[in-house]
Amino acid sequence: MIRIYALKLKESELSSYELSSLLNYVSSTKKEKILKYRNKLDAMRSLYADLLIRHLISKSLSIKNKDIELVVNKYGKPYLKKHNLNFNLSHSGFWIVCVIGSNSIGIxxxxxxxxxxxxAKVFSKEEYDFLRLKKEKKERISTxxxxxxLKESVVKALGKGLSIPLDSFSIDSIDKEPKVKFMGLVDAEYTLRNIDFDDGYELSICTIGNDEFGGLYYMDIHEVVNSCKM
Known part of the structure; x- marks a missing residue:
């Protein structure tokens, strides 16, 4: 079962927490990385993304935050060291999203x-030509x-990041039911979904294999923080 969890950062709520105190609830490696950010919003997004997945792992596996060991593979994809749970994270603007599923997944x-x-020239020729067919600038940008x-969710599901060139595969039927095409052939192993989300944002997921979609859930920032303190 695939579930997406979304957390929206608000300046009024962020000011009620001290960055230095919340850093105590993430790993020392993550703490060092966050402290290197020059932009406060970048630092807060990275911090709260880590806190969100820790909260969800804690709830899903009934373990305490202090017992969670998050590591990353050589391409930067995070995973649990001692437990089997498929998840992935993303953030942009004031939104942080996390997806949990039964199979390898990307968001x-x-x-x-x-x-x-x-x-868009980094896309496949097929995709670039499709984009150029959109007459209105607003529609081209949205597309x-x-x-x-959609493409990012595919490479994140594979766990190899941008070591996979974005022009090495195409997304077909983007306006209907998106499909992944490698070398011009649709690969049925991949399930793509573009999710109806907040105005001004695009959100997509990819799972390798079939997995039922269980919905989108909006999280409370206070619940996430309090959970990680336990």
Whole structure:
């Protein structure tokens, strides 16, 4: 069963917590990484993403935060050292999202912004041509971010990050039921979903194998923090 959990950061709530105190509830490696951020929002997103998954792991496996060992593979994908739980994280703007499923899974959320669409040349030729067919600029930008999140969710599900070139596969039927095409052939092993989310954001997930979608749940920041303190 696939479940997505979303946490929205608000300036008014963030000010009620001290960054230094909350860093006590993540690993020393994560703490060092967070302290290197120059932008406060970047630091807070990274911190709360870690706290969110710790909260969800604690609830899912009935273990305390202090007993959770999060590590990353050589491509940067996080996983649990001593337990088997498939999850993935993403954050953009003021949103942090986490997905948990039965199979290997990836998630990506992106804030839709006005960008130079030449960046889409990193996509496959098929995708780039599809994007250029969109007549209105707003529609092209929205389609770009939908494609981007779908493709990112695929490489994150594989756990190899951008070591997999974005032009090495295509997303087919993006406006209906998205499918992954490797070398021009649809691979039925991958299940893609573009999720109806907040205005101004695109959210997509990919799971390797079939897994029933169990919904999107919005989290309370105070519950997450209090859970990690236990």
């Amino acid at each position: 990506d959320v992106e804030e839709v912004k006005d960008i130079n669409l030449n960046i 770009f971010f939908k494609l981007w999140t």
